[in-house]
Amino acid sequence: MRFERREHIPPALAVLTPLIAVAISLALAGGLIALAGAPVLTAFGKIITGAFGSKLAVTETLARTAPLILTGLAAAVAFRARLWNIGAEGQLYLGAIAVAAASAHLFGGLPGVVQIPLLFVTGALAGMVLLLIPLWLRLRFQVDEVVTTLLLNFVALLFVSMLIDTVLKDPLAFGWPQSVPVASQAELPKIIPRSRLHIGLLVAVVLAFVVHFIQSRTAFGLQSRAAGLNPSGAAFAGVPLGRTLLLVAMLSGGLAGLAGAVEVMGITSYVTTELSPGYGYSGIVVAMLAGLNPLGVVLAALFTAVMFVGADAMSRSLAVPSYIADVTVALSLLTMLVAIFFTQYRIRR
Amino acid sequence: MSETVLDISQVSKRFGATLANDTISLSLERGEIIALLGENGAGKTTLMSMLFGHYTPDSGHISVMGRVLPPGRPKAAIRAGIGMVHQHFSLAPNLSVLENVMTGTESLWRPWSDRAKGRARLMEISARFGLKVSPDARLGDLSVGEQQRVEILKALYNDAKILVLDEPTAVLTNVEAEHMFGNLKDMARQGLSIIFISHKLDEVMATADRIVVLRGGRVVAERRAVETSKAELAGLMVGREVKRPLREPATPGAVVLEAKAVTLREGGVERLKAVDFHLRAGEVLGIIGVSGNGQAALARLTGGLARRSAGEITLFGQPVGDLSVREVVGAGIGRIPEDRNHDGVIGEMAIWENGVLERLPEFTRGGLVDRKAGMEFARRIIEGFDVRGGTPASRIRLLSGGNMQKLILGRNLIEHPKILIAAQPARGLDEGAVAAVHERILAARRAGTAVLLISEDLDEVMALADRIQAITGGRLSPPVRPEGINARQLGLMMAGEWGAAEHAV
Ligand SMILES: Nc1ncnc2c1ncn2[C@@H]1O[C@H](COP(=O)(O)OP(=O)(O)OP(=O)(O)O)[C@@H](O)[C@H]1O
Ligand SMILES: [Mg+2]
Numbered sequence: 113m114r115f116e117r118r119e120h121i122p123p124a125l126a127v128l129t130p131l132i133a134v135a136i137s138l139a140l141a142g143g144l145i146a147l148a149g150a151p152v153l154t155a156f157g158k159i160i161t162g163a164f165g166s167k168l169a170v171t172e173t174l175a176r177t178a179p180l181i182l183t184g185l186a187a188a189v190a191f192r193a194r195l196w197n198i199g200a201e202g203q204l205y206l207g208a209i210a211v212a213a214a215s216a217h218l219f220g221g222l223p224g225v226v227q228i229p230l231l232f233v234t235g236a237l238a239g240m241v242l243l244l245i246p247l248w249l250r251l252r253f254q255v256d257e258v259v260t261t262l263l264l265n266f267v268a269l270l271f272v273s274m275l276i277d278t279v280l281k282d283p284l285a286f287g288w289p290q291s292v293p294v295a296s297q298a299e300l301p302k303i304i305p306r307s308r309l310h311i312g313l314l315v316a317v318v319l320a321f322v323v324h325f326i327q328s329r330t331a332f333g334l335q336s337r338a339a340g341l342n343p344s345g346a347a348f349a350g351v352p353l354g355r356t357l358l359l360v361a362m363l364s365g366g367l368a369g370l371a372g373a374v375e376v377m378g379i380t381s382y383v384t385t386e387l388s389p390g391y392g393y394s395g396i397v398v399a400m401l402a403g404l405n406p407l408g409v410v411l412a413a414l415f416t417a418v419m420f421v422g423a424d425a426m427s428r429s430l431a432v433p434s435y436i437a438d439v440t441v442a443l444s445l446l447t448m449l450v451a452i453f454f455t456q457y458r459i460r461r
Numbered sequence: 462m463s464e465t466v467l468d469i470s471q472v473s474k475r476f477g478a479t480l481a482n483d484t485i486s487l488s489l490e491r492g493e494i495i496a497l498l499g500e501n502g503a504g505k506t507t508l509m510s511m512l513f514g515h516y517t518p519d520s521g522h523i524s525v526m527g528r529v530l531p532p533g534r535p536k537a538a539i540r541a542g543i544g545m546v547h548q549h550f551s552l553a554p555n556l557s558v559l560e561n562v563m564t565g566t567e568s569l570w571r572p573w574s575d576r577a578k579g580r581a582r583l584m585e586i587s588a589r590f591g592l593k594v595s596p597d598a599r600l601g602d603l604s605v606g607e608q609q610r611v612e613i614l615k616a617l618y619n620d621a622k623i624l625v626l627d628e629p630t631a632v633l634t635n636v637e638a639e640h641m642f643g644n645l646k647d648m649a650r651q652g653l654s655i656i657f658i659s660h661k662l663d664e665v666m667a668t669a670d671r672i673v674v675l676r677g678g679r680v681v682a683e684r685r686a687v688e689t690s691k692a693e694l695a696g697l698m699v700g701r702e703v704k705r706p707l708r709e710p711a712t713p714g715a716v717v718l719e720a721k722a723v724t725l726r727e728g729g730v731e732r733l734k735a736v737d738f739h740l741r742a743g744e745v746l747g748i749i750g751v752s753g754n755g756q757a758a759l760a761r762l763t764g765g766l767a768r769r770s771a772g773e774i775t776l777f778g779q780p781v782g783d784l785s786v787r788e789v790v791g792a793g794i795g796r797i798p799e800d801r802n803h804d805g806v807i808g809e810m811a812i813w814e815n816g817v818l819e820r821l822p823e824f825t826r827g828g829l830v831d832r833k834a835g836m837e838f839a840r841r842i843i844e845g846f847d848v849r850g851g852t853p854a855s856r857i858r859l860l861s862g863g864n865m866q867k868l869i870l871g872r873n874l875i876e877h878p879k880i881l882i883a884a885q886p887a888r889g890l891d892e893g894a895v896a897a898v899h900e901r902i903l904a905a906r907r908a909g910t911a912v913l914l915i916s917e918d919l920d921e922v923m924a925l926a927d928r929i930q931a932i933t934g935g936r937l938s939p940p941v942r943p944e945g946i947n948a949r950q951l952g953l954m955m956a957g958e959w960g961a962a963e964h965a966v
Contacts, residue, residue, distance in 0.1 A: 329832075331825040338818060341809045348766065348796075348804040349819040350786030 118458055126455050133451035134444065141440040148432040155426050159440070162425020163418040171307035173414075173421045175379065179204070179388070180413035181316035182371035183395025185323050186239075188404045190364035192327065194340040195247070195357055199261030200368035201392025202268030203242045207235035207369025208376045208383045209272045213280055215294035215377075224297040231298055232315075232373055239369020240362045242268060247361040251354055265392065273385045282382060291383040300378040310378035317410055319367065324406040326363075336360050368392060389420075397445050401452060419444045464491040465527075466654045467512075467623055472521030474507055479850070481507040483678040484521065489623065494645065494655045496665040496686075499675035500698055500891040501863025502850060505658045508675070509625050513545045514538040525623065544616025546626040552611060554601030558594050559583060562615045586617050590648050604753070606637030613644075624648070626657040630664060631889040634752045634917065642668045660891045662691040674698055699893040706900045707924055714742035716778070717880055717911045718763070723772030725758050725935075732758030735772065736937040738930060740880065745902070745912040746940070747926025749919065750955050752885075755935040756915045757799060760884040763913060764796040765789035777879075790819050795873030799884035799915075801862065805869050808858030812848075813839035815857045816872045838875075846871035847897070863894035870898060874905055881905055884915045899925060919948055933957040 142152040163173045183200045190197035214234045219227045246260035276282075276291040300310040327333035335356050338346040347353055375387055398416055402408030423437035467489040474482040481504040489495055497505050510516045512523060517533035524530060525541040538545075552561045563579045583596055592610050600608060609629060616624055624645075630638040642664060645655055659665050665672060666686055674682040674697045682697045696702045718740040725733040733755050740746050750756060761767040765786040774781055776792065784792070796819075798804035806815050813832075816839040817824045824831050824838070839853035846867045850860050857865065866886070873881060883902060887895040902925060906912055916922050922929055923943050931938040931954035938959045 329830060330828050331821050331830050332828070334814060334818070334821065334830055338807050338810065338814075342803075342807040345804055345807045346818075348764075348786070348798055349807075350765070350790060350821075351818070 118456060121455055129451040129455050130448060133447040137440070137444040137447040140443050140447075141436070144436050144439060145430075145432060148436055150430045150432045155430055155432070158426040158429050159419075159422035162429070163422035167304070168307065169421065169425070171304055171309035173417050174313055175308040175310065176417040176420055177410075177413050178310075178313040178316045178378070179371040179375050179391045180394055180398055180416055181313075181320055181410055182367050182374065183391045184398030184402060184409040184413050185316075185320060185395075185406055186364045186367035186371070187396045187399035188402060188406055188409055189323060189327075189367065190360060191399060192340050192404050193336040193357060193360040194343075195360050195364065196256075196258045197243060197246075197261050197361070197364050197368075198258055198396065199243060199246065199264050199268075199392070200364075200371070200395045201388060201390065202261075202265035203239035203365050203368035204372035204375070204388055204392050205268045205272045205383075206238040206242045206372065208372030208387055209275055209280065209291060210238035210369070211235045211298075211373045211376050212291040212294055212383045213275075215298045216280075216292040219298075220295040222297065224301075227295065227298050228300065228377065231294070231377060232370060235369045235373025235376075236366035237369065239367070239372070240365040242369075243361045243365030244358075247357060251357065269385060272383060276383055276385070280383075285382075289384065293382040294377055298377055299381060300374070308379055310374075312374035312378040315370075315374065316413075319370075320406050320410045323363070323367075327406060332356070332359055368395070371395075397449070401445065401448055403452060403456075415448070416441075416445065465489070466491050466525065468524045468527075469508070469512065470522055470524070472508070472511060472518045472523065474504075474511060474516060474519050476507075480678050482511070482518075485675070485678075485680055486521075487673060487680065489654050489656060491654055492649050492652050493671065494649050494657070494669050496669035496672045497656060497658045497675065498660075498662075498665060498672055498694060498698055501894055502861035503675040503698075503891075504678040505675055506627055509545065509627055509656070509658065512538065512625060513543060539619050539621075542620060542622035544613075544619055544621025544624045546609065546612040546616060546624070546629060552600050552608060552615075555599065557597050557599055558603075558611050558614075559596040561600050561611055562596075562618050583614065583618060586614060590617065590644060590651070592617075592644055604637075605632050606634070606641070609633065609637075609641065610644075622653065624653055624655045626655070628658050628660070628889060630659060630661060636751065638664065660889065660895075662694055662892065665694070666691060676700060695892045698891060703892050703896050705896050705920070705924055706903055708745065708903055708906065708927070711743055711907070711927075713744035713911075713927065714909065716740065717742050717776070718913070719775040721773040721775075723762070723774060724770045725762055725767060726770040727758070727767070732935055733762065733769075734935040736935075738937055738940070740911045740913055742879070742911050743906055743909045744927040745906055745914050745925050747922035747929040747943075748913065748915045748932050748937070749922045749929055749951060750917060750932035752917050754932050756884065756917075756932060758935070759932070760796075760799060760882060760915055763789075763794070763882045764798075765794075786819065787822065791822075793876075793879040795876075795878035795881045795910075797866075797869055797873060797881070797883040797886050799888070801865055801869065801889070806857050806865060809856060811854050812843070812851050812857050812860075812868065813853040816842055816853075816868070819872070820876075838872075842868060842871035842875055845875060846901070862889045863891055866890055866894065866898065870901055874901060874910075877908060878905075878910055881910050881912045882915070883912060885917070886914070887916075887918065887921060895921075919951060923948070923951075931955045931959070 138156060145155045146152050162169055164170055186200045187197060211231045211234055215231055219230050242264060246257040249255040249260055250257045277289045280291045282290050282292045300312055303309045303311055335351045338351050339353050339356050343353060371391060376383055380387060394416055398409055398412045401412035419441045423440040427434045427437035465488050469485060469487040471484045471486055472482055473484050485508055499505050511518050514533050514535040514537060522529055530541055531537045559580055562583055580596055587594055592614055594610055594614060600611065629641060633641065645668065649655055669686050672684050672686055672694065673680060676698060716739050720736060720738050722735040722737060723733060724731060724735050762769060765784050765788065768783045813835045817835040824835050836853045848864050848867045850864050887898050890898060902912055914925055926943055928940040929943055930940045933955060938954050
């Protein structure tokens with residue numbers, strides 16, 4: 113059995129396979145839910161109502177979509193150029209802590225219109241810096257960035273947890289390890305008042321369009337694609353490989369750092385080590401679901417957020433173990449990936 | 462006592478609008494060598510891919526030793542005794558020869574692999590067919606010729622009775638090629654049946670028993686080697702008579718590029734040793750030599766991809782430092798790389814993107830790529846250089862080898878470069894395409910382009926070059942004129958005997 117790449121993707125297939133994927137993942141998850149002794153159909157209903165059933169549910173889902181779009185973009189941009197950035201999680205945390213520190217100690221007095229953009233830049237810069245280390249190691253010593261970016265995630269998280277227990281510790285937090293909060297002017301305006309849905313979502317969607325534009329229309333986009341697809345061919349054509357990868361890394365790290373900024377400024381207002389439920393890693397899945405297409409990332413992030421929030425609500429309201437929710441999410445992402453694979457390849461025996 | 466081992470019957474295959482194979486029938490006897498000949502895009506690879514189960518025929522069937530082969534199943538093809546040596550090797554460079562030969566031959570469920578047995582079998586086959594290898598060498602350390610020997614051994618290890626080789630000599634030096642054909646004949650004498658694809662009429666005539674010519678997806682002729690001629694074959698392939706063009710006398714202009722005592726050292730190895738050459742507008746300087754003697758380094762140096770370690774380079778009368786690729790292209794230097802697929806194109810990108818990539822700054826306004834102008838540029842190349850099989854927006858890897866080369870040539874020549882650096886420009890091209898490429902190079906010469914032709918094809922260099930320098934071990938001989946020298950003397954020069962070059966010009 114072999115896989116052959118399709119030259120043309122039939123539209124019916126492109127629509128049908130994701131639906132089949134959802135059905136299969138629900139069937140599999142249904143089995144587990146039944147084993148846990150909960151009514152399967154009710155559980156499915158809870159997933160849907162949990163994600164869409166009320167204004168609260170919808171805003172919660174969308175609020176989760178924002179960081180997933182950003183980390184998804186971070187992965188998509190890097191993977192396109194064959195820069196294997198597995199470190200979005202660490203870059204997110206570093207972006208978040210940088211924002212908290214800058215708002216508390218540097219820009220705190222500035223009005224929101226000035227401070228918010230400044231903090232966005234701060235978060236992005238912090239993410240960039242963390243990715244530049246592995247990039248330098250790769251360009252200089254050919255060290256595999258999969259390993260270095262992955263390991264830096266742990267370094268970053270430990271670094272953050274040290275900071276929030278020492279110099280950046282919030283003195284008013286009754287001894288809990290959490291960072292000083294961002295200034296109130298730095299809190300992102302809400303799209304819907306009294307919900308958790310903030311303008312970070314709009315920022316993320318706009319950035320998806322910007323990234324799409326950069327990749328499809330700019331010389332840098334063309335060169336980064338060439339560098340990813342065939343480095344020696346790109347070098348022959350005069351593509352500056354090092355500089356192109358540097359820009360890619362800055363873009364990718366910046367987006368991941370921004371995800372951290374948006375979470376702190378939009379949702380929590382301070383940093384703990386529980387800031388991200390693995391957004392950085394989920395971003396990789398989001399990017400793969402989207403076939404590395406920046407606009408696809410928006411949809412893939414939405415789908416992922418729906419599964420996260422829906423499965424969570426299901427496990428809470430039916431009192432089934434929360435790992436079943438995790439399995440449901442994982443199953444749905446997995447079957448969706450397989451489905452997308454089959455829209456692009458056909459089986460040959 | 463002839464015994465048919467392979468029977469391809471009425472096989473057709475269509476890709477979208479192209480009918481790549483049109484009711485092709487072909488049979489092969491035990492111990493026979495067939496050469497498959499045809500223009501680029503004639504459908505040779507497609508036919509062999511169906512034989513090997515990579516593609517499924519739309520209609521028709523294939524039988525081996527009288528048994529019908531299930532379509533589209535490489536495993537079944539291997540089991541039936543078909544061994545394939547692809548043009549692009551499929552071996553793993555970081556594994557040893559033995560590991561490469563053994564991978565895929567044992568069941569994945571076996572707890573351990575029987576290396577001792579594998580080694581014994583490999584050595585036995587290697588001795589029987591005179592294919593020398595050292596089983597423990599790392600594949601990546603071997604020369605291209607040796608790697609190919611491993612490919613053949615792997616096929617034989619799998620008990621191949623029918624060996625298929627797709628353009629086996631496209632990547633080999635002449636010496637390696639002769640050696641390989643010697644081996645093939647030997648194998649045929651021992652009862653193996655062989656099909657090979659080639660564009661080189663000499664080796665086809667010398668090696669094959671029977672020659673099958675494809676054109677536009679159909680078998681247009683079948684000849685016994687003893688009853689045909691190179692001229693007839695060339696005519697059959699393209700449907701008309703092809704003649705390689707010859708350069709007409711011309712007076713070259715000013716010196717545009719000059720190298721004095723240029724040395725190139727890479728990783729402690731001196732690839733070029735104090736070479737001297739100069740290039741005049743409107744002339745072709747041929748660099749002849751067996752590949753691996755510094756040609757690649759010379760092409761990279763002049764193409765902006767390597768930095769000299771010592772020596773002086775003058776461009777248009779001005780001493781220059783180390784130029785980048787972009788500066789080289791910007792200065793009006795066109796480059797045809799030796800390895801098309803590796804360096805020349807980015808297969809997954811569109812034809813237009815491949816057309817503009819090396820001159821991207823010209824197609825960029827404020828950081829944005831002018832896609833319309835790029836498409837238009839590609840359209841001009843496609844029309845002007847007769848590139849067939851794609852539109853500006855289609856992916857370039859769908860083009861056949863010859864058409865890809867025409868596109869590369871086109872993107873360089875369409876802007877009338879002052880200098881053209883052409884490394885093995887006719888490699889892997891059919892007779893018609895070779896003539897077309899030569900014609901284009903001569904046209905550029907007429908228009909005043911200075912051409913640095915790096916080639917290991919004697920006929921090509923003799924036909925095109927105004928002056929010839931031989932390259933051996935990173936050194937360049939003094940230049941000679943082709944009129945004053947014969948092929949034997951050139952051969953001596955390539956071997957490092959520069960006595961013949963005493964009438965240097
Ligand atoms: N997978 C594919 N999809 C679409 N078209 C294809 C595909 N493979 C081959 N073709 C087309 O089929 C035709 C025959 O191609 P094939 O590779 O068999 O030619 P060839 O005789 O081997 O040429 P060359 O001498 O250049 O290797 C060409 O027009 C080519 O563009
Ligand atoms: Mg071919």
